[in-house]
Each structure stands twice: as C-alpha cells, then as structure tokens.
Amino acid sequence: MKKNIARFAKSDFIKSIGTLVSGSILAQVVTLLCSPILTRLYSTSDFGVFTFVISIVAIFSTIINGRYDVSIVNSRSNEVYPLIRLSIIICLSISLVVSIGCYGYFKIDGYSGSILLSLIVLALLIISGIVNILNAVNNRYRDFKLMTSVYLIRSVAQNALMLFFAFFKFGSWGLLISQFLGQLLGIKKQSKNISIKHVFRLSKFSLSRIKYVANKYKQQFFLSAPASFLNALSYSLISIIIGMSYGMAVLGIYSISVRLLGLPLNVFSSNIAKVHFSDSTVEIKNKNNYYQSTKKTLLLAVGIIIPIMAILFIGGESLCSWIFGKEWSEAGVYLKIFIPMFTVRFLVGAVGFAFVLSSKQKVEFVFQLLFIVTLVLISIMVSILNLNVYYFLSLISIVYSLLYIAELFIIIRSSKKL
Numbered sequence: 001m002k003k004n005i006a007r008f009a010k011s012d013f014i015k016s017i018g019t020l021v022s023g024s025i026l027a028q029v030v031t032l033l034c035s036p037i038l039t040r041l042y043s044t045s046d047f048g049v050f051t052f053v054i055s056i057v058a059i060f061s062t063i064i065n066g067r068y069d070v071s072i073v074n075s076r077s078n079e080v081y082p083l084i085r086l087s088i089i090i091c092l093s094i095s096l097v098v099s100i101g102c103y104g105y106f107k108i109d110g111y112s113g114s115i116l117l118s119l120i121v122l123a124l125l126i127i128s129g130i131v132n133i134l135n136a137v138n139n140r141y142r143d144f145k146l147m148t149s150v151y152l153i154r155s156v157a158q159n160a161l162m163l164f165f166a167f168f169k170f171g172s173w174g175l176l177i178s179q180f181l182g183q184l185l186g187i188k189k190q191s192k193n194i195s196i197k198h199v200f201r202l203s204k205f206s207l208s209r210i211k212y213v214a215n216k217y218k219q220q221f222f223l224s225a226p227a228s229f230l231n232a233l234s235y236s237l238i239s240i241i242i243g244m245s246y247g248m249a250v251l252g253i254y255s256i257s258v259r260l261l262g263l264p265l266n267v268f269s270s271n272i273a274k275v276h277f278s279d280s281t282v283e284i285k286n287k288n289n290y291y292q293s294t295k296k297t298l299l300l301a302v303g304i305i306i307p308i309m310a311i312l313f314i315g316g317e318s319l320c321s322w323i324f325g326k327e328w329s330e331a332g333v334y335l336k337i338f339i340p341m342f343t344v345r346f347l348v349g350a351v352g353f354a355f356v357l358s359s360k361q362k363v364e365f366v367f368q369l370l371f372i373v374t375l376v377l378i379s380i381m382v383s384i385l386n387l388n389v390y391y392f393l394s395l396i397s398i399v400y401s402l403l404y405i406a407e408l409f410i411i412i413r414s415s416k417k418l
Contacts, residue, residue: 023148024267027155032263032323034159039256039324041166042175048248049172051255054179055236057121060098061128062228066090067220068213069129070356072136074281075213080140082209083217084133084199089210090221091129095122113173120176127183134190139274141193147274150186158182223361230368234375238396241379246389254389256324257334261342264308269349272297277353284357284418294351294415301350309343312336334393341397344404351411358414367407374399 039047065087072083099122106114138147158178165174214221239258243251276297280290312319317332324331355364375396382392 023152024271027152028263028267030152030156030159031259034163035256035259036323036325038159038162038166039328041163042171044249044252044327046172046175047252047255048243048250050175050179051239051251052243052248053117053121053172053176054124055239056098056102057124057128059229059232059236060094060125061132062232063225064091064094064125064129065132066094067225067228068217069132069136070224070353071213071217071220072133073140073277075217079209079213079216080137080194081199082206082213084137084194085205086210086214087129087133088199091126091133095125095129098122098125116173120180123180124176124183127180130187131183131190134187137193138190139278142278143193144274146190146192150190153186154182157185219359219361220356223365224356227355227361227364227368230365230372234368234371234400237372237375241375242389242392245379245383245392250389253328253331254334254393256320256328257331257338260312260320260331260335261338264305264346265342265349268304269301269346270352272301272350273352276351277357280353280357280415289415289417290354290357291412291415294354294412297350298347298412301347305343305346309339313339333390337390337393338397341401341404344401344408348404348408348411351408351415354411354415358418360414363410363414367403370403371400374403 068083068090069087072080072087075083099118102121103114103118106117111117135147138144158181161178161181162175165178168174170177239251239254242254276293280293283290283293313336316335317329320332320335321329355361378392378395378399381387382395
C-alpha cells in the first residue's frame with residue numbers, strides 16, 4: 001500500500017498537476033493580497049458593472065473557437081495548423097456578432113459609454129479565443145510549466161493595473177481595462193511551439209484542409225460547443241439576472257463570494273482537468289477506457305475540496321468582513337449558500353473533458369440544457385413570488401447540486417468502457 005502511494009506521489013500525473021497548481025496558487029495568493037485593497041478602492045457597484053460585463057464575455061469565451069481548440073490537444077500533427085486557422089476564423093466571427101449585439105443592448109438599456117463597453121467586449125472575446133488556442137497547443141506538448149508561468153504573469157499584471165487605475169478613479173473602467181491588458185501578456189511566450197507566420201501565411205492557407213478538420217471534429221462544434229455555451233450561460237446568467245433584478249451593488253457583493261468559491265476551481269479543478277484529459281488520452285489508447293485516470297483524479301479532488309469548503313463554511317462571514325471590509329460581510333452569507341453546489345461542481349470540473357473523451361457530447365448537452373431550464377424556471381418563480389436574493393441563490397444551489405451529482409455518476413460509468 002505504501003509503495004503504491006509513493007509511486008502515485010512520484011508519478012507524472014501528480015508532477016503535472018503540481019506544476020500547474022503551484023503557479024495557480026501563487027496567482028491566487030496575489031489576487032487575495034490585492035483584494036482587501038481593491039475592495040476598499042472600488043465600490044460594490046464598480047465590481048457589479050465589471051462582473052456584469054465579464055459575465056457576458058464568460059458566456060461566449062469557452063465556445064469562441066467553436067470548441068475546435070480542444071481538438072488541437074489530441075489531433076494529428078498535420079491537422080494542428082488547419083485547426084488553429086479554423087479556430088481563429090470562428091473566434092473573429094463570433095466576437096464581432098456578440099459585440100454588435102451588446103452595443104444594441106447597452107444602447108437600449110441606457111448604459112453610458114455603450115460604444116466603449118461593446119468594444120471592450122469585442123477585445124476581451126478575441127483575446128480569450130487566442131488564449132484558448134495557445135493553451136491547447138501548450139497542453140498538446142505538455143508544456144505545463146509554461147502555462148503556469150503565463151497564468152501567474154497575467155494575474156500579477158491584472159491586479160497591479162487594477163490598483164494603478166484605482167488611484168486615478170477609473171472605477172469599473174479601470175477593472176475592465178486591466179482585465180484586457182493583463183490577458184495580452186504572455187501570448188508571445190505561449191506561442192513558442194507554433195509559427196505565427198505559418199498560421200497567417202496565405203501560401204499555407206488551405207480551405208480544403210480547414211473544411212476537412214471542421215468536418216472531422218464537427219462534434220466539437222455541434223455538440224460540445226452548445227453544451228459548453230449552456231454551461232457558461234447557466235452561471236454567467238445568474239450574475240446578469242442578479243444585476244438586473246437586485247442591482248449592481250448586490251451583484252458586486254455576489255461576485256466576491258463567487259470569487260472566493262471559485263479559487264479552488266481556478267487553482268486545482270481546471271488544472272487537474274487538463275492533466276486528466278492528457279492522461280486519459282494515453283489510457284484510452286492502451287486500455288480502451290480511462291477509468292483509472294478518472295478514479296485517481298476524483299480521489300485527489302475529494303481530498304482537496306472537502307477541507308477547503310469546511311473552512312469557508314465555518315468562517316465565511318468573518319473571513320469576508322476581515323479580508324474585504326465590513327460592507328462585504330454579506331458575501332459570506334452568499335458563500336455559505338453556494339458551498340454544496342461548488343463542492344460537487346469542483347469534482348465534475350476535475351474530470352471536465354470526460355464527455356469529450358467518451359464521445360458523449362449529447363449527454364453533456366442535455367445536462368447543460370437542464371441547468372438553463374431550471375435557472376429560467378427559478379428566475380420566473382422568484383419574480384412572480386417577489387422573493388429576495390437569498391431564496392434565489394438557495395434554490396439554484398439545491399437544484400444545481402443534484403444535477404451535478406447525476407452528471408458525476410454518468411461520467412464515472414462512462415469512463416469504464418468506451
């Protein structure tokens with residue numbers, strides 16, 4: 001038993017996760033150290049507007065490349081550049097359509113600076129698409145150290161810029177501009193395994209090759225992308241509904257609670273998922289299943305998330321008040337409500353590429369559709385009954401938790417046999 005544990009601890013699986021997690025932890029430490037200052041320099045409404053815009057971007061950022069970027073990880077070498085080109089074309093197209101739609105919404109709703117806001121949405125979406133592609137390329141070459149260093153650089157830059165703009169009273173604009181400028185950093189570093197000139201060289205641009213990979217990996221676009229879109233929508237829409245129904249100040253407080261709960265997902269879950277995807281791809285080739293990779297991933301995820309969530313549940317309100325200031329203590333209440341949901345979400349996120357590995361994107365799509373349907377129904381019920389934000393968040397937490405448990409059960413079953 002001890003030998004197995006020692007072997008597991010020294011495995012490439014743990015080393016890869018350790019590499020990704022180490023950078024993520026440092027990045028989140030920087031964010032936590034800056035947060036008490038930022039929450040005292042920016043108002044709850046500033047954070048509310050920032051969260052509102054970022055929520056719109058988040059809805060589309062995961063599918064901005066039509067999910068063809070995911071296929072870069074395990075595609076053939078001669079398919080990499082066609083997939084990159086296809087991902088860029090889709091990214092630019094979706095970004096333009098979404099930003100135009102946002103301009104119309106901001107204009108009708110009377111937002112000041114509607115043109116600038118829509119341009120920021122456009123810029124953030126394009127940069128998200130580029131980062132998605134480069135992350136997939138780095139994952140393909142298992143260059144986890146590079147991914148870690150870039151993530152840390154971006155986090156430090158974004159927080160530094162937020163502090164800088166705060167002293168010049170930029171308000172929510174300072175938060176949004178910092179987000180964009182921070183994302184720009186590290187792009188050149190991440191692209192070391194590909195030739196940018198080759199990507200855009202017209203002589204290498206083959207429409208037939210792009211059509212070929214588009215058709216070969218069409219499940220990514222027609223099944224995985226809609227499912228990912230619904231997944232992002234199911235969470236980002238919560239922020240949008242809160243902002244519209246309860247005001248930007250409440251949304252700002254909610255954003256802080258979600259930021260705290262999201263730390264384990266950003267540090268561990270998303271990074272574990274990358275390694276799980278890479279290891280499972282190898283296991284599938286050797287055993288025609290990926291059960292062992294899934295089993296060890298979930299055991300590790302349980303060991304990580306339970307102690308973290310226990311601490312947050314016990315000291316949520318005090319923690320928020322102490323770190324962010326007394327006006328933010330309410331975030332601790334929201335935090336406690338969402339702990340069950342985020343715990344199960346963490347586990348599902350750790351094996352987040354499972355439906356792609358099993359080619360069961362249809363099942364993933366059905367689950368994401370259920371999340372949206374339940375959110376809409378809850379929103380309608382809360383609106384009709386005129387319920388406060390606590391009831392709204394509690395209903396979401398209960399229903400989403402049950403759906404995640406069902407999703408996790410299917411993932412484990414699917415991993416045993418392809």
